[in-house]
Amino acid sequence: MSFDFAACRKDFPLLANSGIAYLDSAATAQRPVPVLDAVQDFYEQANANPLRGLYALGMEATERYEAARERVRRFINAGSEREIIFTRNTTESINLVAYSYALNHLKPGDEIFVSIMEHHSNLLPWQMAARQTGAKLVYLECEPDGSLPEERLRAVIGPHTKIAAIGQVSNVLGCTNPVETIIRMVHENGGVVLVDAAQSAPHMKIDVQAMGADFLAFSGHKLMAPMGIGVLYGREELLDEMPPFLTGGEMIDSVTRDGAVYAELPHKFEAGTVNAGGAVGLAAAIDYLESIGFEAIHAQEQALTRRAFEGMREIPGVHILGSDDPDRHGGILSFTVDGVHPHDIASILDANGVAIRAGHHCAQPLLQYLGVRSCARASLAFYNTPEDVDRFLEALRGVRKEMGYADIL
DSSP: OOOOHHHHGGGOHHHHHHOOEEOBTTTOOOOOHHHHHHHHHHHHHOOSOTTTOOSHHHHHHHHHHHHHHHHHHHHHTOSOGGGEEEESSHHHHHHHHIIIIIHHHOOTTOEEEEETTOOGGGTHHHHHHHHHHOOEEEEEOOOTTSOOOHHHHHHHOSTTEEEEEEESBOTTTOOBOOHHHHHHHHHHTTOEEEEEOTTTTTTSOOOHHHHTOSEEEEESGGGTSOTTOEEEEEOHHHHHHSOOSSOSTTSEEEEOSSOEEEOOTTGGGOOSSOOHHHHHHHHHHHHHHHHHOHHHHHHHHHHHHHHHHHHHHTSTTEEEOSOSOGGGSTTEEEEEETTBOHHHHHHHHHHTTEEOEEEOTTOHHHHHHHTOSOEEEEEOOTTOOHHHHHHHHHHHHTHHHHTTOOOOO
16 A cells, blocks of 8 residues: 555645745755654653653653664664764764764874765864874765766775765765775775765665664754754774763763763763753654655655656756766755856745755865856655645746746747
């Protein structure tokens, strides 16, 4: 039995009530009612500081928080709850690894491998680590369609590669990168790999054990959970030897005037009052996504992407970045319009009730490599409809005319 995606629109209050064609899910997803209800229920029924109070309400808050951790563990098939660290977002998760692992393991002559497609959040921490340790940051350049041929990988991954950081899905080109191949090659050379799953976790099943990832990071807000909750997965033996990223309350076992004994995993990396409401909301978002199923989600998003891609190809002056195959875009269509600044594109579409992103998308090295200063981006999710796509295409057809050009049919 196929899932009724048209009916699920009512699960998203903003979409149901605003009438907007929201095509910016790669930036942040909309929240369904079950997620909103879960967060509200936590604050109405279990609001206490987790891991601290020994009274009934405090223990209830702790139980819900730790149940969310177990839900995340199952979601990505981690081997232990100790391998699941709650953070604020993907950015914090990657910084945790850069500061706590990289600064303590790298030395001059070592290499950090990144692709040219990385989001700034998976680039700037490694620039910092390279500067502070004397390691070298090595870039892997992609083909114009975003692909990473194995011969290119072999040219840059070698015995000096100690850390590789790779996005599983590009937030600009939408392409899925060969993370399993990269992990295998880096492991053969004795290095470790961090996978940025910010754009992949909402759209595909992730199995960190099958993948072989050493670290994996993603954000709740792209996964229909609240903002301010993120996840870092790390192999237990790596996390065990890493010092805390932040110090303070709750991440300790004992404190004296002269020092401290840190708490066991995962709490060693969760200093201060935790975002329990966000964690509970993340667990509810995972439940919601898995109730639909990633196969159904993928099929729906691919159908919508093909509809948009084919329509865009028919509009004079519109150029799509990346692959000529719509199925390789993962719901992300970045594009330019001849003679029109991306900010103007976004403004014109906004006036027509269509929300898209415009700018450099926190991926300036990639755009520079592609010879583009900035671009517009439409990103789709399963809650979008064919009508959303058609509304987008109709507004896009009028962009050059709106800007004073006369070549639109």
